[in-house]
Amino acid sequence: DVKVTQSSRYLVKRTGEKVFLECVQDMDHENMFWYRQDPGLGLRLIYFSYDVKMKEKGDIPEGYSVSREKKERFSLILESASTNQTSMYLCASRRGAPGGYTFGSGTRLTVV
Amino acid sequence: KNEVEQSPQNLTAQEGEFITINCSYSVGISALHWLQQHPGGGIVSLFMLSSGKKKHGRLIATINIQEKHSSLHITASHPRDSAVYICAVSTGNQFYFGTGTSLTVIP
Numbered sequence: 001d002v003k004v005t006q007s008s009r010y011l012v013k014r015t016g017e018k019v020f021l022e023c024v025q026d027m028d029h030e031n032m033f034w035y036r037q038d039p040g041l042g043l044r045l046i047y048f049s050y051d052v053k054m055k056e057k058g059d060i061p062e063g064y065s066v067s068r069e070k071k072e073r074f075s076l077i078l079e080s081a082s083t084n085q086t087s088m089y090l091c092a093s094r095r096g097a098p099g100g101y102t103f104g105s106g107t108r109l110t111v112v
Numbered sequence: 113k114n115e116v117e118q119s120p121q122n123l124t125a126q127e128g129e130f131i132t133i134n135c136s137y138s139v140g141i142s143a144l145h146w147l148q149q150h151p152g153g154g155i156v157s158l159f160m161l162s163s164g165k166k167k168h169g170r171l172i173a174t175i176n177i178q179e180k181h182s183s184l185h186i187t188a189s190h191p192r193d194s195a196v197y198i199c200a201v202s203t204g205n206q207f208y209f210g211t212g213t214s215l216t217v218i219p
Contacts, residue, residue, distance in 0.1 A: 105154035
């Protein structure tokens with residue numbers, strides 16, 4: 001069974017902390033994505049990566065960075081967490097266009 | 113302006129009812145996806161379609177490319193179908209999401 005695994009289901013961090021959200025996929029997919037989901041706004045793309053060491057900004061990259069040193073792992077980094085980054089974060093992967101997406105189960109991050 | 117519009121936003125149904133969720137989009141697409149998100153956040157991909165109709169169990173998804181419209185139908189709805197259903201379209205490497213339809217099926 002193919003999987004996208006996000007390291008934490010729930011996370012509570014303090015304002016100003018550096019936060020790492022990890023995503024690992026075991027399907028040898030080239031493309032990986034980070035989204036955040038907020039009520040009334042749906043899913044919004046933060047960053048995506050076509051391949052190892054490649055990254056592209058999505059719709060809302062401000063306050064975030066990413067790292068993809070290995071094909072299977074795509075990390076989302078909050079350089080200095082703020083309360084407006086409290087959200088549900090979802091990772092997804094895909095072999096390549098026009099393939100289907102596989103989502104992780106999400107990380108609910110609360111910044112206090 | 114949203115590239116993907118879903119309706120209704122919220123839907124409550126009695127067990128056994130036939131349910132329809134609609135999705136309209138405004139961009140050229142390579143595929144349309146229907147996703148299901150249960151309480152707790154995990155998302156499952158239900159369908160990916162670029163034409164016609166697909167069926168999986170009690171779920172049916174249709175798409176009309178000319179009208180830029182898709183529908184997700186649930187026959188003989190059950191309380192376990194209660195979830196948020198999200199329509200999304202893909203254009204190359206970009207992915208646009210609707211805001212979701214929250215479905216509650218009452219026993």
